[in-house]
Amino acid sequence: MGIPVFLLIVFPSLFFAGIILRTKSICSGRKGPSISQPLRDIWRLFQKSAVYSETASFVFQIAPAVYFATLLLAIALIPLGGRSGLISFKGDFVFFAALLSLGKFFNIIAALDTGSSLEGMGASREALYSMLAEPAFLITMASLALMTGHYSFHGIFGALRYGSSLSLAAGALAVFVLIIICLIENSRLPIDDPATHLELTMVHEVMILDNSGFDLGLISLAGSLKFAMYGALISNIIIPHGLAWFYIIPVFLALQISLAMLVGMIESFMARFRLNHNPQYIFTLTSISLLIFLGALIISGKIN
Amino acid sequence: MTIILLIAFIISLIHLSVSKRLKTYVSVLAFQGILLFGAAFIELIRINLVNLLFILLETIVIKSIAIPYFLNYLIRRNKITRESEPYLPDFISLVIVTAIIFGSFLLSGTMYTSINRLFFMAAFSGLFTGLYFIISRKKIITHVMGFLVMENGVFALTLAAGAQMPMLVNAGILLDIFASVLLLGIFVNKIGGILKEQEAGQLRNLKD
Amino acid sequence: MLGTYFTGALVISLLLLLNRKKNWNYILSVAFLILQCILTVYEFNHQGIQELKYFTADALAVILLVISCIISVPAFWHSYIYFSKGKWLPHEQSIYFSALVILLTSLSGAYLSGHIAVTWIFVELTTFSASALVYHRRNLRTLEGTWKYLFVCTVSLTLVFIGILFLTMALQQVGLKNLSYSNLLANAPLLNTFWLKIAFLFIFTGYTCKAGLVPMYTADIDAKDKAPSPAGALFSSVLLNAGFLGIFRFYLILSHTGIFSWAGQILMISGFLSIFVASVYMYKVKNIKRMFAYSSMEHIGLIMLALACGPIGFYAAILHLVLHSFTKSSLFFQTGQVYRIYKSKSVYDTGDYFRYNLAGALVLLSGFFILSALPPSGMFISEFLILRSLFESNHYWILAVVLLLLTWIIWSMGKNIFKLLFIPAVEPQEMSMEKIPPWESLSQFILLALVVYLGLNPPFAFTELIHNAIKNLPG
Numbered sequence: 011m012g013i014p015v016f017l018l019i020v021f022p023s024l025f026f027a028g029i030i031l032r033t034k035s036i037c038s039g040r041k042g043p044s045i046s047q048p049l050r051d052i053w054r055l056f057q058k059s060a061v062y063s064e065t066a067s068f069v070f071q072i073a074p075a076v077y078f079a080t081l082l083l084a085i086a087l088i089p090l091g092g093r094s095g096l097i098s099f100k101g102d103f104v105f106f107a108a109l110l111s112l113g114k115f116f117n118i119i120a121a122l123d124t125g126s127s128l129e130g131m132g133a134s135r136e137a138l139y140s141m142l143a144e145p146a147f148l149i150t151m152a153s154l155a156l157m158t159g160h161y162s163f164h165g166i167f168g169a170l171r172y173g174s175s176l177s178l179a180a181g182a183l184a185v186f187v188l189i190i191i192c193l194i195e196n197s198r199l200p201i202d203d204p205a206t207h208l209e210l211t212m213v214h215e216v217m218i219l220d221n222s223g224f225d226l227g228l229i230s231l232a233g234s235l236k237f238a239m240y241g242a243l244i245s246n247i248i249i250p251h252g253l254a255w256f257y258i259i260p261v262f263l264a265l266q267i268s269l270a271m272l273v274g275m276i277e278s279f280m281a282r283f284r285l286n287h288n289p290q291y292i293f294t295l296t297s298i299s300l301l302i303f304l305g306a307l308i309i310s311g312k313i314n
Numbered sequence: 315m316t317i318i319l320l321i322a323f324i325i326s327l328i329h330l331s332v333s334k335r336l337k338t339y340v341s342v343l344a345f346q347g348i349l350l351f352g353a354a355f356i357e358l359i360r361i362n363l364v365n366l367l368f369i370l371l372e373t374i375v376i377k378s379i380a381i382p383y384f385l386n387y388l389i390r391r392n393k394i395t396r397e398s399e400p401y402l403p404d405f406i407s408l409v410i411v412t413a414i415i416f417g418s419f420l421l422s423g424t425m426y427t428s429i430n431r432l433f434f435m436a437a438f439s440g441l442f443t444g445l446y447f448i449i450s451r452k453k454i455i456t457h458v459m460g461f462l463v464m465e466n467g468v469f470a471l472t473l474a475a476g477a478q479m480p481m482l483v484n485a486g487i488l489l490d491i492f493a494s495v496l497l498l499g500i501f502v503n504k505i506g507g508i509l510k511e512q513e514a515g516q517l518r519n520l521k522d
Numbered sequence: 523m524l525g526t527y528f529t530g531a532l533v534i535s536l537l538l539l540l541n542r543k544k545n546w547n548y549i550l551s552v553a554f555l556i557l558q559c560i561l562t563v564y565e566f567n568h569q570g571i572q573e574l575k576y577f578t579a580d581a582l583a584v585i586l587l588v589i590s591c592i593i594s595v596p597a598f599w600h601s602y603i604y605f606s607k608g609k610w611l612p613h614e615q616s617i618y619f620s621a622l623v624i625l626l627t628s629l630s631g632a633y634l635s636g637h638i639a640v641t642w643i644f645v646e647l648t649t650f651s652a653s654a655l656v657y658h659r660r661n662l663r664t665l666e667g668t669w670k671y672l673f674v675c676t677v678s679l680t681l682v683f684i685g686i687l688f689l690t691m692a693l694q695q696v697g698l699k700n701l702s703y704s705n706l707l708a709n710a711p712l713l714n715t716f717w718l719k720i721a722f723l724f725i726f727t728g729y730t731c732k733a734g735l736v737p738m739y740t741a742d743i744d745a746k747d748k749a750p751s752p753a754g755a756l757f758s759s760v761l762l763n764a765g766f767l768g769i770f771r772f773y774l775i776l777s778h779t780g781i782f783s784w785a786g787q788i789l790m791i792s793g794f795l796s797i798f799v800a801s802v803y804m805y806k807v808k809n810i811k812r813m814f815a816y817s818s819m820e821h822i823g824l825i826m827l828a829l830a831c832g833p834i835g836f837y838a839a840i841l842h843l844v845l846h847s848f849t850k851s852s853l854f855f856q857t858g859q860v861y862r863i864y865k866s867k868s869v870y871d872t873g874d875y876f877r878y879n880l881a882g883a884l885v886l887l888s889g890f891f892i893l894s895a896l897p898p899s900g901m902f903i904s905e906f907l908i909l910r911s912l913f914e915s916n917h918y919w920i921l922a923v924v925l926l927l928l929t930w931i932i933w934s935m936g937k938n939i940f941k942l943l944f945i946p947a948v949e950p951q952e953m954s955m956e957k958i959p960p961w962e963s964l965s966q967f968i969l970l971a972l973v974v975y976l977g978l979n980p981p982f983a984f985t986e987l988i989h990n991a992i993k994n995l996p997g
Contacts, residue, residue: 287332468683468684475690489646
């Protein structure tokens, strides 16, 4: 039941990085690499062996695998078009957030494990940004749960209707919040710059400096998977209820591709924010999600 | 539709609390003017045409075009530096403005009315956020901008109440025009001429 | 008549603005004063008639108009003396006088208006004209005072506007639309008390900037300090009355509803805090004009306390308001002379006033006694009535603390005034001191004598007017 959904989300994710790269190149006036180029890079990395430092412990060796595994498990939770994901139970969106935190936790301690101060700096920044973005995600999801009265992803997205303009506004704001969270979690502009490797500008890239070979391939693949995961969540909110499955697939793919292109365009046209102002901008998301929560309170009639 | 405009108004207040440059303040004020124009158009469509035209003209021309242009002119002419200098760091400003919005939600919950609750939320948020900006910023021109944010909040409240009383809406708009013109036109100009730095700390001589 | 008055005043003010010759200034000012007196007499004879759809002359308006008319004569005269003694650019003088005319006109409009929004508009106009009066001399300190005054008053009057909007919502709930005072008075019991409470809070807080009460008193103090003394006299008397009027009219409307005692409690809290703050500052203050400004704050605090306590209090409040206007304005006029002699407002630079200006010193001494409500001052009677009304409405603790605070205030003020009058200054510069002829203090003696007369033997028309003003209040 959930396997087609799972495959539908995972498959296009492989091309996400390629689309983003291609969009950036075209916006800069170049032709750019082909869309499957990042896939070939990952395949090349999979064929190499990893080099492990002598000062690192087993944590460093298992971290990328744990990260990738949690990500796959998280994707298994996401429904699409009225069909549930591989796993679905009540309160699974909290489980979802916890899985992502587990993966990120392993990433962070692996970065600390290498003993490099540069990676420690990146790890601390990453921890701060995730901590600030977490309430935004949970409040948004909780508001959607409040609006629809169900507690699982499948239930929430199955029952989401946009009747009044207030619910429409809440839905639009939720999409906006999720897009920005997607940018934050993947360490894209305008929070972080994945292209430069300077101390001043790195958050995520610096954490994976010491990874190589198979591990690096896993981490790059995980990056694309994360994009697809958030894209699937966003599509769930956008796609109207009751479409037949042969309409949902093209709409879903179109949404994923346009999300990737949007990310590419944001990366091309915006500069990165000053690093010590990032906490404010990330906390703004929490404020906006608070607005969604208040809107949900009004809609669900708990407070009139 | 007004709901979306009012929610955008509240979000613009959040944006205002984290922005650092004076130009951002000015553009947010212009944006709020446009939002209020839309809201006025939808809400007041039933009153007579001349009044409606006057109100719409006032929102678009004065709030979105004339005042931002004038503020930019003053910033350029008095060579005010680009940063808005707050007394509190931006993060705390953001937390406070969020708390204000939540507080205005609770406050508007105690009102028993048939008018949409969101109007009161937008009005109170605008009012108290404007007051907060007046208190927590060092420059004199940001005091005036905080007052303009308050005015926008009051305008949202006027829309809620004044659909049947166009004279009151007119009075509120006249207040807006007069106070803004006077505050901006005469005194910031003079203050720019006499005070060298644009700090409110300079205005500390009158005390016991 | 009112239309003629407004257009006439506007024309006179425009002419004053454009004109540069002294003689024309005199003629125009006298013309305005005559116009003002004609208006006062007319309104006195035509009470209760509605004019221009929004203006009605009720008893309180007539009282305040008479006060304004009486005080504006010495205001103009002392302004002329003030301007003749310094080096002034002609346009500064014309701005001052034109703003003075607009201030008095908008005050008359505010007193006479019978519609709550029209009062608000005219009080807003007084803010603008008053700031022009404060800013006539272009230096940093007056700029600061003007900016603070303009800003705080504009914000406060925005709060009043919000209060009016809430009142509108209350009216809409019962299907009414008219915001005139008579309509509100008649329909007050029908309105939702929740909206009325919020509206009262906002309107009261907003008008405290004009009345000089807690919480918005600061700008008023600075304005009275920085403006020239005749303007400061006007701020302390007629402008304060306008603030009082705004609060009183709404309080009157509330008296017909169930939340009258709640509103009285708010007035009492604000009045008590004003007296407390005034006494604390008065202890520290060294600037004579600021001292009188804080004293105004104390008196309006007493008036608010009186308004919250029963029928005797109502009568005493209005009587006290009238007497305070005359006393305070005469004291402010006198400080103008003090400043001209010593070129400074601080208590340290002044002293031994009896030697330099006998008539002025007598004014100060008797004014201090009258202000502190010693008999035979009329204010003795009004303060006694206020304290008695506090006693009769069982507010014993407040009465005790207020008496203590009043004693403290009398001591602080007396300390400064006796220092000014009797003890020589630290470094007197006798060469540069101006000789002021005693007839310049004549107006102040007249005002002080008026206070004594109105207190001891008030004319029947006067007491009748006060009774008419409070007849709508319960009890």
